[in-house]
Amino acid sequence: MKIVSFDIWSDYAYFRRGYTTTSTISYPFPSRTTIAGIIAGILGYPRDSYYNLFQENNSKIGLKIINPIKNTRINLNYINTKLGMNLSDIEANGKRTQIPAEFIKDAKYRIYVSLNDEDVMNQLYYALHEHKSVYTPYMGISECLANFKLVEDKIHQVQPQIQENININSVVPKNSGNIQIEKGKHYGIVKSPAFFNENRSVSSFLEFFYETKGNSIKLDSCEYYQIGEDNVIMY
Structure with missing residues (x-):
């Protein structure tokens, strides 16, 4: 199997x-759908055009936490736009609110x-190698x-390899x-x-174990890939 690996980072994510339209809790790392969106943005795919490229039968993703997960609270300014999007519609008192987000x-x-798709893999490798992206990448927002x-x-x-008592870095x-x-x-x-399915609704979820400081996780036995110095589970 051919694999491209890259690091991505930001001051905040x-x-x-x-779960709800008002949730302000963050996942500790990007979901598989978010990673697909980041890759699609680097390659310049239009919104909703790339879901079939990242289905379970034709793609694999892995993720390693490099920096420890550190949560902080930042207030987000929300605007009530029910009455319209013009500045005069949202200037009145009570139409703005601050929500603390994680x-x-x-x-x-x-x-x-x-x-x-090897052509897309080659395009991704070239974009990463040249440090080029069609759309600016961002971490969540x-x-x-x-x-x-x-x-x-x-x-x-x-x-793929199978081993007992193996330290996994992803x-x-x-x-x-x-x-x-x-x-x-x-x-x-x-x-x-x-x-995602073609209607932009989530078709399935995955559940993960992770180590909050980015340390390895020991499993009694599993299938994994050795990529450089890392033992990675692809999903």
Whole structure:
């Protein structure tokens, strides 16, 4: 399997949990659908045009937490636009409100991508290698502009491996294997959107274990890929 890996980082990230329209809690790392959107933005795909490219049968994604997850609160200015979008419609008292939202500070992740479409893989590698993007990448919302960098100057060619008592450097899908809890590590679990259908609605979710400081997670046995110095589970 061919894999391209790149780092992406920003001062702040806000991956809002979409349980309700008013949720201000952030996921600790970008969901699979968010990663697909970041890649599509780098390549210049129009909105809603790339979902078939990132389906379960033709793509694999992996993610490594590089910087520890640090949560902070920042107030967001919300505007009541029910009466219109003109400035005169929203200037009156009571039509603006501040909502505290949870952001991730100093967010940095390593993303691993494998697509069945080799032409798109080559386009992605070229864009990362030349540090070019059609649309400006951001971490969740457009106020959180992001930078990115190709990890190694090559496309990795790897095969899956199976090993017992293996340290995994990426986030771990819940069904990958049994975790061996280690002293001094801080674990979390989160469920996030995985795949979109053509109607831009979530067709399935994935649940993950992660280590909040970016440390490895030991599994009793699992299938993984060795990419550089990292042991990665692709999902």
